[in-house]
Amino acid sequence: MRSKLLQINNEKWIVSIIGEQALILQPESKVVPISKIHKVTRLFEKANIDHVIDVVPAYESLALIYDRLLDDIEKEIARINNGIKDLSEERISTKKVEIPVCYDLGLDWSVVEEYTGLPREKVIKKHTSGVYTIAMLGFIPGFLYMSGLDDEIACPRREDPRTKIPAGSVGIGGNQTGVYSLVSPGGWQIIGRTPLSFFDALKNPPTDVEPGDEVTFIQISENEFSTLEEK
Amino acid sequence: MRGNLEVLDGGILTTIQDSGRVGYRKYGVPVSGVMDDHAFKLANWLVGNNKETPVFEMTLKGGKFEFKTKAVISITGGESELLINGNPLQSNKTKIVESGDILQVGKVKKGIRVYLAIRGKWNIVQQMGSYSTYMPAKFGGLKGRRLQKKDTISWETDTIEVETKVVPKKITPYYSTKQRLRIIEGPEWSWLTEKEQEIFLNQEFDISTKSNRMGIKLEQSISSESSKRELKSAPVIPGIIQLPNGGSPIILMKDAQLVGGYPRIAKVVDADLWRLGQVWKGVRISFNKISTTKAIKLSDYQNNLVY
Numbered sequence: 001m002r003s004k005l006l007q008i009n010n011e012k013w014i015v016s017i018i019g020e021q022a023l024i025l026q027p028e029s030k031v032v033p034i035s036k037i038h039k040v041t042r043l044f045e046k047a048n049i050d051h052v053i054d055v056v057p058a059y060e061s062l063a064l065i066y067d068r069l070l071d072d073i074e075k076e077i078a079r080i081n082n083g084i085k086d087l088s089e090e091r092i093s094t095k096k097v098e099i100p101v102c103y104d105l106g107l108d109w110s111v112v113e114e115y116t117g118l119p120r121e122k123v124i125k126k127h128t129s130g131v132y133t134i135a136m137l138g139f140i141p142g143f144l145y146m147s148g149l150d151d152e153i154a155c156p157r158r159e160d161p162r163t164k165i166p167a168g169s170v171g172i173g174g175n176q177t178g179v180y181s182l183v184s185p186g187g188w189q190i191i192g193r194t195p196l197s198f199f200d201a202l203k204n205p206p207t208d209v210e211p212g213d214e215v216t217f218i219q220i221s222e223n224e225f226s227t228l229e230e231k
Numbered sequence: 232m233r234g235n236l237e238v239l240d241g242g243i244l245t246t247i248q249d250s251g252r253v254g255y256r257k258y259g260v261p262v263s264g265v266m267d268d269h270a271f272k273l274a275n276w277l278v279g280n281n282k283e284t285p286v287f288e289m290t291l292k293g294g295k296f297e298f299k300t301k302a303v304i305s306i307t308g309g310e311s312e313l314l315i316n317g318n319p320l321q322s323n324k325t326k327i328v329e330s331g332d333i334l335q336v337g338k339v340k341k342g343i344r345v346y347l348a349i350r351g352k353w354n355i356v357q358q359m360g361s362y363s364t365y366m367p368a369k370f371g372g373l374k375g376r377r378l379q380k381k382d383t384i385s386w387e388t389d390t391i392e393v394e395t396k397v398v399p400k401k402i403t404p405y406y407s408t409k410q411r412l413r414i415i416e417g418p419e420w421s422w423l424t425e426k427e428q429e430i431f432l433n434q435e436f437d438i439s440t441k442s443n444r445m446g447i448k449l450e451q452s453i454s455s456e457s458s459k460r461e462l463k464s465a466p467v468i469p470g471i472i473q474l475p476n477g478g479s480p481i482i483l484m485k486d487a488q489l490v491g492g493y494p495r496i497a498k499v500v501d502a503d504l505w506r507l508g509q510v511w512k513g514v515r516i517s518f519n520k521i522s523t524t525k526a527i528k529l530s531d532y533q534n535n536l537v538y
Contacts, residue, residue, distance in 0.1 A: 018418060019501065021501070021530075053254055054255075056489055056490070062466065063468070065253070069530055136490060138259035139259070201358050201369075205255070206255065206260065210257065
């Protein structure tokens with residue numbers, strides 16, 4: 001793989017070609033907080049560099065997707081440099097999002113209680129007292145991967161993933177928590193449901209949240225869930 | 232003028248696809264779009280559409296369609312029996328159909344995907360800038376699902392008086408049961424042992440029937456007992472070859488997710504990716520590693536082949 005170095009805010013990033021129309025950027029220093037990836041992702045979005053059609057953050061790297069061939073990587077790095085140089089010091093704002101969750105609609109409480117050794121109320125208390133960061137969106141549209149889960153309520157994924165999980169399900173998978181916006185298959189332990197959806201294909205953009213946003217969970221009753229769901 | 236057709240039989244898996252959806256990857260929205268870009272471009276070229284116009288992508292077996300108006304159409308892609316009102320129809324050639332004509336597309340014998348293009352602008356709603364159907368999240372195309380009996384599609388066209396075109400021989404695809412695909416190194420290529428790299432480049436792989444629009448799964452394993460390193464979910468794109476723990480590679484295709492945790496050992500070059508839109512059980516593939524510079528040159532050539 002051919003790779004080059006790029007300097008962003010006193011940090012060196014390794015730029016390599018992953019495809020004819022795609023670059024991968026990863027910090028040279030091995031240990032990076034995901035907030036750094038998010039910050040640079042937003043920087044690139046603001047910079048709006050010609051021919052970059054998608055900026056995709058992941059855990060330790062991000063991808064720039066182009067609508068043309070990358071036939072001259074040196075020139076492209078110069079163009080990137082030029083595009084971001086005036087933005088580097090700009091403050092990146094992130095949103096705070098509150099997600100109401102009805103924990104009575106959890107499907108895997110017995111597993112979660114047994115694995116963590118904690119009663120349901122304690123798990124809920126820990127889940128609602130955390131502040132989470134949306135690490136990324138995917139494996140299907142509108143699935144929110146969030147980091148920041150209390151280690152004491154971490155739970156392994158199901159050995160036998162469910163073929164269908166209801167929309168709005170809130171789950172725990174390893175040391176992450178997440179929301180399934182759409183009905184989908186999935187292997188996380190489901191501890192509740194939110195009446196909110198974070199994906200609507202008819203809207204543009206299809207969701208209000210972005211990688212890097214901060215999330216907190218608020219407990220609601222089944223009645224409140226039904227009322228909010230109808231809205 | 233307005234044209235329309237009714238689906239009499241949707242076949243096994245017929246969806247509306249175009250050149251794909253860009254700009255929404257960070258929301259977890261895959262690219263989607265046609266699996267065989269080459270056949271797609273040929274289909275639209277034959278009817279005089281611009282190259283982004285949606286088409287029907289039929290998989291394994293075609294469907295049956297009744298045209299309610301005159302229309303300019305073309306069929307490209309995999310080889311199958313094609314009939315108009317029971318009479319044979321030639322693929323890779325412009326065809327003007329009459330009101331009441333019934334088009335029947337049979338089982339696909341060579342390749343697995345057949346494309347139907349219709350001259351005009353389709354009266355369906357774009358979602359996030361594309362007409363492509365993404366079935367796992369039920370959006371795009373027609374209600375986010377496969378076409379079924381009684382569905383109707385209409386379009387607006389300027390004219391149906393067009394010159395008949397035929398795909399030139401030198402760009403007519405041939406879907407061989409042996410495919411040698413060119414690849415470039417992926418970010419984790421060096422994670423493979425020398426032995427594994429050698430096996431990967433010399434092995435002939437069979438295609439698993441578990442393959443779909445998300446990925447082409449290969450049957451053979453290339454891994455010995457070498458230790459596995461873990462990768463934190465990292466960006467992926469169509470063409471990337473992942474190596475899951477079992478050691479049998481997966482080639483990501485158009486509906487693939489945007490990040491993945493398996494080592495990205497290589498990538499099929501874009502210029503050869505369309506070939507994978509036509510492989511299925513019975514086809515054997517092997518890989519030939521080339522430089523990125525060469526891959527970009529090939530892309531440049533392929534991108535200007537039809538339009």
